[in-house]
Amino acid sequence: MRSGKPDLSVSTNLQRTMGHLKGVILVGGPSVGTRFRPLSMDIPKPLFPIAGVPMVHHHVTALAKLKDMKEIIILGFFEQGVLDRFLLEVQIEFSHINIRYLREYQALGTGGGLYHFRDEILKGNPDHVFVLNADIASSFPLESMLAFHRQRKAVSTLLGIRIDRAQVHKYGCVVANPDTQEVLHFVEKPETFISDLISCGIYLFNKEIFNVMKEAIAKRQAKAIEAGEEEESSRGSNSEKVALEQDVLSLLTADKKLYAYVCHPARDFWMQIKTGSSAIPANKLYLQWFIKNAPRRLSMAPRASVDVVDSPIDENAAEVIQPAYIHPTAIIHPSAKLGPNVSIGPRVVIGRGVRIRDSIILDNVEIKNDSCVLNAVIGWDSKIGSWSRVEGAPGESSHHNATVKGQKIPSAAILGKNVTVADEIAIRNCIVLPHKELKSSQHNEIVM
Amino acid sequence: MKALILVGGFGTRLRPLTLTLPKPLVEFANRPMILHQIEALVKVGVTDVVLAVNYRPEIMANFMKKYEEEYNIRIHFSVENEPLDTAGPLALAKDILGKDDTPFFVLNSDVICDFPFEELASFHKGHGGEGTIFVTRVDEPSKYGVVVNKPESTVIERFVEKPQIFVSNKINAGIYIFNPSVLDRIQPVPTSMEKVIFPALAAESQLHAMELPGFWMDVGQPRDFLTGTGLYLTSLSRKNPSSLASGSNFTGHNLVHPTAKIGENCKIGPNVVIGPGVVIGDGVRLSRTVVLEGSTIKSHAWVQSTIVGWHSTVGQWARLEGTTVLGDDVHIKDEVYVNGGCVLPHKSVSNNITEPSIIM
Numbered sequence: 001m002r003s004g005k006p007d008l009s010v011s012t013n014l015q016r017t018m019g020h021l022k023g024v025i026l027v028g029g030p031s032v033g034t035r036f037r038p039l040s041m042d043i044p045k046p047l048f049p050i051a052g053v054p055m056v057h058h059h060v061t062a063l064a065k066l067k068d069m070k071e072i073i074i075l076g077f078f079e080q081g082v083l084d085r086f087l088l089e090v091q092i093e094f095s096h097i098n099i100r101y102l103r104e105y106q107a108l109g110t111g112g113g114l115y116h117f118r119d120e121i122l123k124g125n126p127d128h129v130f131v132l133n134a135d136i137a138s139s140f141p142l143e144s145m146l147a148f149h150r151q152r153k154a155v156s157t158l159l160g161i162r163i164d165r166a167q168v169h170k171y172g173c174v175v176a177n178p179d180t181q182e183v184l185h186f187v188e189k190p191e192t193f194i195s196d197l198i199s200c201g202i203y204l205f206n207k208e209i210f211n212v213m214k215e216a217i218a219k220r221q222a223k224a225i226e227a228g229e230e231e232e233s234s235r236g237s238n239s240e241k242v243a244l245e246q247d248v249l250s251l252l253t254a255d256k257k258l259y260a261y262v263c264h265p266a267r268d269f270w271m272q273i274k275t276g277s278s279a280i281p282a283n284k285l286y287l288q289w290f291i292k293n294a295p296r297r298l299s300m301a302p303r304a305s306v307d308v309v310d311s312p313i314d315e316n317a318a319e320v321i322q323p324a325y326i327h328p329t330a331i332i333h334p335s336a337k338l339g340p341n342v343s344i345g346p347r348v349v350i351g352r353g354v355r356i357r358d359s360i361i362l363d364n365v366e367i368k369n370d371s372c373v374l375n376a377v378i379g380w381d382s383k384i385g386s387w388s389r390v391e392g393a394p395g396e397s398s399h400h401n402a403t404v405k406g407q408k409i410p411s412a413a414i415l416g417k418n419v420t421v422a423d424e425i426a427i428r429n430c431i432v433l434p435h436k437e438l439k440s441s442q443h444n445e446i447v448m
Numbered sequence: 449m450k451a452l453i454l455v456g457g458f459g460t461r462l463r464p465l466t467l468t469l470p471k472p473l474v475e476f477a478n479r480p481m482i483l484h485q486i487e488a489l490v491k492v493g494v495t496d497v498v499l500a501v502n503y504r505p506e507i508m509a510n511f512m513k514k515y516e517e518e519y520n521i522r523i524h525f526s527v528e529n530e531p532l533d534t535a536g537p538l539a540l541a542k543d544i545l546g547k548d549d550t551p552f553f554v555l556n557s558d559v560i561c562d563f564p565f566e567e568l569a570s571f572h573k574g575h576g577g578e579g580t581i582f583v584t585r586v587d588e589p590s591k592y593g594v595v596v597n598k599p600e601s602t603v604i605e606r607f608v609e610k611p612q613i614f615v616s617n618k619i620n621a622g623i624y625i626f627n628p629s630v631l632d633r634i635q636p637v638p639t640s641m642e643k644v645i646f647p648a649l650a651a652e653s654q655l656h657a658m659e660l661p662g663f664w665m666d667v668g669q670p671r672d673f674l675t676g677t678g679l680y681l682t683s684l685s686r687k688n689p690s691s692l693a694s695g696s697n698f699t700g701h702n703l704v705h706p707t708a709k710i711g712e713n714c715k716i717g718p719n720v721v722i723g724p725g726v727v728i729g730d731g732v733r734l735s736r737t738v739v740l741e742g743s744t745i746k747s748h749a750w751v752q753s754t755i756v757g758w759h760s761t762v763g764q765w766a767r768l769e770g771t772t773v774l775g776d777d778v779h780i781k782d783e784v785y786v787n788g789g790c791v792l793p794h795k796s797v798s799n800n801i802t803e804p805s806i807i808m
Contacts, residue, residue, distance in 0.1 A: 335730075335731075337764075352713065352731065353713070353730065353731035353747060353748045354748075355748060355764070355765040355783065357783070369713070369731060370713075370731040370732075370733065370748040370750070370765075372748070372765040372767070372783060374783060386733075387715075387733045387750045389750070389765075389767050389785065391785065391800075424733065424750065424752075426767060426769075426785065428785070428802065443802070
């Protein structure tokens with residue numbers, strides 16, 4: 001029943017002592033991730049910088065760290081050119097691993113793309129394949145997950161995390177045997193409480209998974225025919241459509257082929273990056289995690305400017321409360337105060353007496369004197385005037401559901417590309433679309 | 449000459465400031481409000497000032513003592529056992545106000561203007577009627593009681609309360625002069641000057657109106673207190689420009705106490721008053737704001753349309769606006785935003801106040 005072409009020589013299989021690994025990152029395409037607007041209007045969402053690097057760079061780094069990793073496949077339906085520069089950069093950074101992009105020409109669902117490219121994925125006969133969704137931020141405990149998977153001799157393992165009961169209804173819910181961690185039940189977004197363990201969208205599969213997928217596709221087609229949708233299902237293009245979560249995981253669960261490796265409550269972190277405002281807590285989580293796990297990825301403030309080059313750096317560098325990432329080309333006035341949880345992009349200019357906390361400042365932004373930026377994303381090329389305040393509500397995306405007159409109130413402060421904020425005004429809890437000029441204070445608005 | 453100042457009650461409209469000091473002692477342009485009035489009265493030769501109060505006046509009495517000596521006047525406290533409204537207190541102070549034949553002044557303690565008492569007195573003597581009231585022009589007379597003169601005359605014909613159709617834009621400015629004969633018309637019971645005594649005088653053509661030259665403001669509540677401060681500073685810029693602050697930190701008219709300290713790269717003004725011992729950090733932006741004695745505004749804060757009460761602190765990168773009033777000893781933490789917050793004394797504010805609200 002193997003779906004891939006049997007092109008592997010037996011000798012290769014016998015030579016290896018420990019099986020090799022592949023990683024697949026599911027990045028989606030331009031039509032998904034609309035909730036990430038306006039930040040996804042000027043860059044593909046997976047490339048949005050978080051903690052100083054593109055969102056999926058964290059995934060690539062985590063995969064590349066694994067000893068037996070041979071190839072990382074980025075799978076999605078973005079146009080080829082869009083990801084070229086990123087691919088080149090990570091290929092240079094992780095030169096020992098083959099990194100390539102496979103483009104789906106139709107959205108085949110989270111599982112369909114994998115199944116479609118099964119031959120590519122199985123090329124070289126990897127023992128295990130990691131599958132990572134792009135729109136998450138995590139400590140990616142892949143090594144522990146792999147050890148767990150190997151120990152259990154599992155067909156498939158998902159990464160799970162325990163979260164607050166009140167939030168579980170938004171995720172795929174998992175019930176696992178507390179002794180064996182075998183998954184007993186999986187249900188996507190349950191209305192009633194089932195378990196506080198959820199699926200993180202990170203999976204580890206053996207090649208056997210593609211047989212299960214085939215079965216899932218057949219089931220789905222049968223269902224469609226039963227429901228009188230023969231016409232559609234008979235179209236070849238849609239026949240491979242399958243959702244990894246709903247279709248495949250439930251089948252694996254029924255066959256007792258799925259295990260859950262649970263994130264360590266203290267060491268690990270995980271969150272979804274769906275809305276634009278979730279970039280802020282994601283940035284914070286990565287930076288906080290770097291303190292212990294990758295301190296070299298954090299930055300001190302760069303030397304202020306050319307006129308103080310004669311002075312020692314510490315006396316003329318801005319105060320930075322760690323963790324923070326500051327691109328080396330950013331110019332920061334020594335009287336500014338940055339951090340914690342701040343990422344500053346390339347060519348940013350931060351003026352006298354500026355305060356920035358819990359924020360992402362993208363490339364080429366200018367922030368003038370005595371301004372204050374809190375819980376905000378400031379888009380590329382934006383300009384913030386003197387004594388201005390750009391502020392979002394603190395906390396995570398759980399407060400998102402507040403509405404006024406049926407409209408959602410933004411709880412974040414997100415400025416799209418090339419937004420200008422006048423002197424002395426306050427922009428609070430606003431989402432501002434690109435190329436706007438704000439001349440008066442705004443609160444709780446989406447500014448078109 | 450003699451004068452009566454209607455001080456009245458607890459000044460609840462100016463809370464939380466009046467939780468700490470009686471309203472007449474709250475500093476307006478770095479000087480207790482009542483001293484603006486008393487000094488102006490002393491200048492025209494008033495020697496007896498009656499303060500009509502309806503609460504225990506100990507704090508004020510102690511405070512006023514040194515000014516009795518300084519100005520060589522007598523300050524009498526007339527304490528009402530029950531509130532006597534706006535005319536009743538005159539009857540209670542009859543012995544002082546009526547001790548001789550000279551006219552006496554009556555003024556509302558909330559009013560700030562140039563206090564041209566000299567002009568009022570000579571106008572009053574000129575027409576020979578029993579009383580004269582200062583009137584001032586307003587943009588929206590429908591919110592007030594307006595004064596209607598007889599044609600081509602200073603004699604008041606009638607008063608119209610909150611007129612829906614335009615009849616006049618002149619309103620009672622709360623400053624009057626009366627002959628002692630007016631005292632015969634008032635009993636020491638709750639009586640309204642505006643609703644009872646004035647109409648009676650007008651009916652006999654005994655009441656005249658004089659237009660108040662210069663600015664006028666009832667500063668009995670925070671928003672008007674700030675507006676009045678701006679008007680006062682503008683007036684000061686004409687009368688005594690050297691008393692205003694100058695330098696690269698300043699824009700517009702501002703008053704800064706000599707003991708206050710101001711940091712670098714600030715932008716202060718217009719219409720800012722900074723009290724004694726106040727410390728302003730670097731890169732602070734203040735406009736339309738009053739900072740009372742002993743307070744600290746830390747670096748990079750932005751403060752607009754705010755009264756910062758005594759011995760309070762405003763943290764770094766805090767933003768205060770929307771007629772925010774901080775009581776005595778209030779502390780706004782760094783980076784906090786306050787919009788229209790009314791903060792009672794001895795509170796510490798560490799979370800944003802995004803909509804106008806009272807912090808108990």
